[in-house]
Amino acid sequence: AQTVTQSQPEMSVQEAETVTLSCTYDTSESDYYLFWYKQPPSRQMILVIRQEAYKQQNATENRFSVNFQKAAKSFSLKISDSQLGDAAMYFCAYRSYGGSNYKLTFGKGTLLTVNP
Amino acid sequence: KAGVTQTPRYLIKTRGQQVTLSCSPISGHRSVSWYQQTPGQGLQFLFEYFSETQRNKGNFPGRFSGRQFSNSRSEMNVSTLELGDSALYLCASSRDGSLGYGYTFGSGTRLTVV
Numbered sequence: 001a002q003t004v005t006q007s008q009p010e011m012s013v014q015e016a017e018t019v020t021l022s023c024t025y026d027t028s029e030s031d032y033y034l035f036w037y038k039q040p041p042s043r044q045m046i047l048v049i050r051q052e053a054y055k056q057q058n059a060t061e062n063r064f065s066v067n068f069q070k071a072a073k074s075f076s077l078k079i080s081d082s083q084l085g086d087a088a089m090y091f092c093a094y095r096s097y098g099g100s101n102y103k104l105t106f107g108k109g110t111l112l113t114v115n116p
Numbered sequence: 117k118a119g120v121t122q123t124p125r126y127l128i129k130t131r132g133q134q135v136t137l138s139c140s141p142i143s144g145h146r147s148v149s150w151y152q153q154t155p156g157q158g159l160q161f162l163f164e165y166f167s168e169t170q171r172n173k174g175n176f177p178g179r180f181s182g183r184q185f186s187n188s189r190s191e192m193n194v195s196t197l198e199l200g201d202s203a204l205y206l207c208a209s210s211r212d213g214s215l216g217y218g219y220t221f222g223s224g225t226r227l228t229v230v
Binding site for chain 1: 119147149151158159161164166171172174204206208218219220221222223224226
């Protein structure tokens with residue numbers, strides 16, 4: 001079974017600065033998807049960024065980028081120019097590629113605080 | 117376009133009762149998944165439906181069940197409620213879960229069992 005570990009329960013960053021959230025995972029599969037989701041107090045999980053394991057290039061979405069290290073099974077999220085609206089719980093998630101297993105396996109989350 | 121709609125937003129039930137939660141996916145999405153979120157266990161997968169068929173099921177007791185209708189709307193049912201069932205229940209939809217697209221989540225139903 002796959003596991004996802006987020007070792008930082010809480011992080012804080014000053015507005016306009018950069019912060020990196022860590023995520024490691026354990027799997028024996030060679031192809032899979034990785035996601036970062038954001039959950040603000042409104043409770044809705046919002047997809048931040050998605051990475052396919054077979055792609056070497058790190059995914060980027062505006063101020064959000066990932067550092068995907070497949071051999072190390074590491075998938076960190078970098079938030080540049082942090083904004084107050086980035087404050088939320090961030091979850092790293094894993095999903096198998098193909099087959100019949102369509103579930104997302106989540107880490108425990110990192111609570112990000114943005115200080116003005 | 118309309119997002120994933122979950123109803124009700126909040127629910128308070130008594131131990132031993134049963135409850136039904138509803139999820140309406142984004143139009144055109146045929147895959148619906150359910151997750152339970154608690155402070156202790158985090159986010160745990162309950163089950164996933166595609167075209168009215170359950171494709172995957174998580175490690176939850178048989179008291180937890182679900183179904184999907186022909187219009188892709190889904191319901192989950194919990195019978196004989198226990199205090200430990202208190203949680204945020206999240207529904208997520210996807211066009212076709214097999215393609216690995218990120219799922220779109222609803223705002224959840226907060227269930228409190230007293």
